[in-house]
Amino acid sequence: MNHRYNYQDILAASQRVDWRVEDLIGGDRRLDFTKPFMPEALARVEPLNFLTPREQVVLNQIRGHSYLSIFGLVEEFILPFVLDHARPQLNSDDHRTRALLQFASEEAKHIHLFKCFRAEFEAGFGMPCPVIGPPEEIAKAVLAHEPLSVAILILQVEWMTQSHYLGSVHDNQDLDPQFRRLLKHHWMEEAQHAKLDTLMVEALAEGRTVAERVRATEGYLIIGGMFDAALKTQTEFDLDSFEQAVGRRLDLAERTQLILQQHQANRWTYLGSGMTHPKFVEMLGNLCPEAEHMIARVAPAFC
DSSP: OOOOOOHHHHHHHHHHOOOOGGGTSBTTBOOOTTSOSSOHHHHOOTTOTTSOHHHHHHHHHHHHHHHHHHHHHHHHHHHHHHHHHHGGGTTTOHHHHHHHHHHHHHHHHHHHHHHHHHHHHHHHHSSOOOOSOOHHHHHHHHHTSOHHHHHHHHHHHHHHHHHHIIIIITTOTTSOHHHHHHHHHHHHHHHHHHHHHHHHHHHHHTTOOHHHHHHHHHHHHHHHHHHHHHHHHHHHHHHHHHHHHHTOOOOHHHHHHHHHHHHHHHHIIIIIHHHTOHHHHHHHHHHOHHHHHHHHHHGGGGO
8 A cells, every 4th residue: 555554643643633622612602694614616505696696605505514514414324433443453553543532422422513503504504404314323324334435434434534624625714614613623623534534444354355346335325415415405405595694595496407517516525535536546547447437437427
């Protein structure tokens, strides 16, 4: 593998990134509902020119709500997966064990943070916005697949997070500062999780034949297809929330255009931006050339 990741260094880096949920949300730390939450590179609301500027901000904020809510949902299956991966070798390498348990602890903290965010969002936005789920059922469906398939999916999510923050959030002064702060602290810990999951994929792939690695990649694509269908549902939820929030119903042509355009924006946000991340592509190539080629063929549909 073309990396120098090791459990000791990752653990040390994680321990330097030390924040508490209580330090980020609540009290006088409030969301500013006059500003967008999501970068346009992910939200893609500006092409919807039948919406007023204020309506575009409202849709952007709804997308921000679903963004952190979906991350919380995803982390609900990452948490047990990491614990299951750590358990068989608890006595083999102390740094490995501590790094993976730190990984799991941080994912639990993120779930807590995003639940707090949803409560604050609903209080400020004035209404709840539905999100796909329930998390337990999604976790059950994902974890039913073989571990290497799940680890590939998690690796895509981790590198996707890096791409989002560094590519379109970090220097974006147009976004609500409180939402940016939440994304920044999430990114700070996910930077180490991407390295840990690289090591997990590497360990799970060890000793596998090319055919087994291809099968695991096919399993990852099956899970991706499941999420793609769920993202279509989320797009419809967001449209319903938007119409309720702005107090008007779009006509049929506008609704159709919004669903098509926003579903593709969601596909890019949660699938395409991770599938095309150079580090993810590199790992696929290390698994086997066939895996890299499989993803390269389907990735354009999610961009």
